[in-house]
Amino acid sequence: MKVHFILHSFNASCMDHNTLKFCVFLILVGLLVNISFAKNDFENCKRVVKVWADSSLDKEIGEDNHKLRDLLFFLHIPRTGGRTYFQCFLKKLYPGYLECPRSYDKLRFDPRKKKCRLLVTHDDYSMISKLPRQRTSVVTILRDPIDRVFSTYEFSIEVAARFLVHPNLTSVTQMTKRLRSKTKGISTLDIWPWKYLVPWMREDLFARRDARYSRGLNTTESNDSYDMEDFAMPLKEYINHPASGDIVHNGATFQVAGLTNNSYIAEAHEVRHCVQKYKILGKFVLQVAKKRLDDMLYVGLTEDHRESATMFANVVGAQVISQLNAANSSLDIGDKIEQRSFPDSDPHSSEHQNSTSDRGASKVTSSESGETAELNITVGELMNSYEGCISNLRTSYSGRRIASLKRISPVNFSREARLQVSEEVLQEIRSLNDLDIELYEYARAIFYRQHKTTLQTFTEERWNNIPSIVYGITLWKVLPLAITCVFLLFLFLVIVNVRRRTLKIKMKVMKS
Ligand SMILES: *[C@@H]1O[C@H](CO)[C@@H](O)[C@H](O)[C@H]1NC(C)=O
Ligand SMILES: *[C@@H]1O[C@H](CO)[C@@H](O)[C@H](O)[C@H]1NC(C)=O
Numbered sequence: 296m297k298v299h300f301i302l303h304s305f306n307a308s309c310m311d312h313n314t315l316k317f318c319v320f321l322i323l324v325g326l327l328v329n330i331s332f333a334k335n336d337f338e339n340c341k342r343v344v345k346v347w348a349d350s351s352l353d354k355e356i357g358e359d360n361h362k363l364r365d366l367l368f369f370l371h372i373p374r375t376g377g378r379t380y381f382q383c384f385l386k387k388l389y390p391g392y393l394e395c396p397r398s399y400d401k402l403r404f405d406p407r408k409k410k411c412r413l414l415v416t417h418d419d420y421s422m423i424s425k426l427p428r429q430r431t432s433v434v435t436i437l438r439d440p441i442d443r444v445f446s447t448y449e450f451s452i453e454v455a456a457r458f459l460v461h462p463n464l465t466s467v468t469q470m471t472k473r474l475r476s477k478t479k480g481i482s483t484l485d486i487w488p489w490k491y492l493v494p495w496m497r498e499d500l501f502a503r504r505d506a507r508y509s510r511g512l513n514t515t516e517s518n519d520s521y522d523m524e525d526f527a528m529p530l531k532e533y534i535n536h537p538a539s540g541d542i543v544h545n546g547a548t549f550q551v552a553g554l555t556n557n558s559y560i561a562e563a564h565e566v567r568h569c570v571q572k573y574k575i576l577g578k579f580v581l582q583v584a585k586k587r588l589d590d591m592l593y594v595g596l597t598e599d600h601r602e603s604a605t606m607f608a609n610v611v612g613a614q615v616i617s618q619l620n621a622a623n624s625s626l627d628i629g630d631k632i633e634q635r636s637f638p639d640s641d642p643h644s645s646e647h648q649n650s651t652s653d654r655g656a657s658k659v660t661s662s663e664s665g666e667t668a669e670l671n672i673t674v675g676e677l678m679n680s681y682e683g684c685i686s687n688l689r690t691s692y693s694g695r696r697i698a699s700l701k702r703i704s705p706v707n708f709s710r711e712a713r714l715q716v717s718e719e720v721l722q723e724i725r726s727l728n729d730l731d732i733e734l735y736e737y738a739r740a741i742f743y744r745q746h747k748t749t750l751q752t753f754t755e756e757r758w759n760n761i762p763s764i765v766y767g768i769t770l771w772k773v774l775p776l777a778i779t780c781v782f783l784l785f786l787f788l789v790i791v792n793v794r795r796r797t798l799k800i801k802m803k804v805m806k807s
């Protein structure tokens with residue numbers, strides 16, 4: 296930049312014929328300086344990223360990663376469906392007082408509560424620097440990166456649209472302030488990354504509404520919900536905005552690597568910016584993220600929901616049950632720490648409306664009042680209650696979504712509407728999320744490997760309670776058998792064929 300400036304100021308004097316040669320010389324020197332500056336910048340970045348990667352790979356967690364340690368850290372990547380695991384599994388397993396205070400961004404982790412056993416958060420992996428690393432097991436869920444970007448976009452707009460009940464933004468801020476001072480609950484706006492994405496979309500929605508009103512317009516020619524610029528920011532614009540670059544794209548990789556915009560480690564921001572600037576450096580980040588996934592107790596997939604939930608119940612749930620039961624008989628887990636800091640169990644509940652009382656509230660109080668959750672629950676029972684729990688959650692989420700999107704109708708996000716999005720935009724999303732795409736493939740490989748071994752290790756009677764697993768096990772047993780049969784048949788045919796031919800040839804030879 297500086298060099299350009301100097302060149303410009305020399306430009307004027309270069310008009311003089313005599314100094315032309317000198318000027319050409321200067322320009323060449325300038326170019327060289329510029330190139331070497333760029334090269335230096337790259338080298339510097341490469342060094343920074345490598346130092347970070349080496350030190351991250353260095354830290355061995357050691358021991359058996361498949362054994363649940365004292366603290367369970369649920370690394371919740373936004374829009375992967377982690378909430379249902381929290382509401383429908385973990386809350387049923389862990390009594391409230393064993394839950395660590397949520398560290399949703401500005402509230403951050405509270406190290407005073409040393410004996411907590413469960414931490415569920417959108418914080419990135421660098422959170423582990425605040426935890427007893429050797430005694431912590433990490434679990435996470437990954438989702439197809441394209442779907443995750445869609446979902447992030449839709450949710451940003453959906454939550455922002457709830458504010459459109461207000462006549463203007465001034466009214467929004469006044470109302471929010473008033474509610475903040477009254478209630479202590481967490482709102483979506485406190486939680487990374489929504490604390491950035493929602494206010495951004497909210498401002499945008501209000502601006503578009505004002506523009507629409509001033510033009511007296513309330514319809515659109517477009518029938519593509521992802522491209523109705525009079526009503527909401529088009530997807531294409533959203534994905535190309537710098538804020539998305541910093542928060543949304545490759546978000547899973549950065550979160551697992553501990554490099555998000557919300558990281559606890561000082562060098563994270565430099566490393567992230569370097570990787571965003573020089574794509575080739577992404578391989579170091581991927582290397583770290585993959586190693587982290589390898590070391591996790593469990594990696595689920597949003598897409599394979601049924602299998603993921605079943606495996607979660609068997610791998611994580613079963614161990615939590617036996618761990619807490621053992622602790623109850625020997626230790627003093629009744630040694631209660633302060634009350635849970637946050638009464639609102641649903642951070643996604645809308646902030647400016649009445650707090651939703653539809654889930655879990657009574658459960659929480661009962662566990663807070665001293666009784667432990669029914670830990671003599673079996674894995675089968677856990678799965679059964681999960682089914683009911685998740686369908687309730689889905690109904691309530693979708694109700695809220697429909698109500699919220701009505702405010703920006705005709706925009707309506709759905710599976711069918713997504714089909715309208717052009718291949719060009721999809722390609723752009725793919726390219727902006729190249730690291731996440733590779734990490735997701737890696738996670739799938741881990742998942743299917745674990746799926747296989749889990750099914751082999753668990754005993755038959757456990758499956759009987761759970762139809763989904765019976766289905767799973769027959770599929771997994773039948774598939775290899777079927778493949779073997781087909782292969783044997785194929786082999787048989789080949790051999791027969793070859794024999795016939797050799798026979799024919801022999802006969803020909805004999806004839807001639
Ligand atoms: C915003 O809405 C409130 C409530 O209707 C109104 O009193 C105020 O004048 C509005 N402010 C602006 C800048 O339009
Ligand atoms: C994180 O991203 C948001 C939105 O782009 C930005 O406003 C904020 O300053 C960033 N924070 C850091 C620490 O980089």
Ligand SMILES: *[C@@H]1O[C@H](CO)[C@@H](O)[C@H](O)[C@H]1NC(C)=O
Nearest residue numbers: 474646647648649650651652
């Ligand atoms: C909140 O809900 C209660 C009843 O559940 C109702 O009495 C109250 O008016 C509501 N408040 C607002 C601001 O909607």
Ligand SMILES: *[C@@H]1O[C@H](CO)[C@@H](O)[C@H](O)[C@H]1NC(C)=O
Nearest residue numbers: 619620623667668669670671
């Ligand atoms: C833990 O122990 C208490 C009494 O010591 C008992 O009432 C409770 O049911 C036990 N909880 C579990 C999960 O075993």
Ligand SMILES: *[C@@H]1O[C@H](CO)[C@@H](O)[C@H](O)[C@H]1NC(C)=O
Nearest residue numbers: 697700701704707708709710
């Ligand atoms: C949006 O689509 C869903 C189904 O995809 C439908 O149930 C809902 O009524 C639609 N909302 C509007 C406002 O058209």
